[in-house]
Amino acid sequence: MHAITNSFSREITQHFDAYFKEYNLATSYVELMLLVQKHDDITQKQLSGMMNLAPSTITRFIQKLKKSGLVEKSKSGRIATIRLTKKADAVVGDMQKSYNKAVQDLEEKLGKKFVHTTEQLLQHGTSVLTQQ
Secondary structure, eight states: OHHHHHHHHHHHHHHHHGGGGGGTOOHHHHHHHHHHHHSTTEEHHHHHHHHTOOHHHHHHHHHHHHHTTSEEEEEETTEEEEEEOHHHHHHHHHHHHHHHHHHHHHHHHHOHHHHHHHHHHHHHHHHHHHTO
């Protein structure tokens, strides 16, 4: 089970990453930027929860995106909020189109019902396993 799940995950990652080569960003970075666009001044903790990633991973992603001039970080006490820069505003719409195209192409390859059902099963499994 573990080996086939890893193999499927790698194939999905490669599929999505191919759509973001021009930005020199992996899909997870693009997904983070899309969440920041959707939720103005989102906190690192919120991003961590929404992406189901460790806070240290989110910190690493944000550091890379800051270095690239794509996000800004503001602190108020212990709360750090993230927002897109003007540079990111110029490309995030195209990133969303690329993301949508990646989903559409995946649905054409695997079937829309398969993609939807697999997504639901993975969400359910993740939810059950994280409650333990």
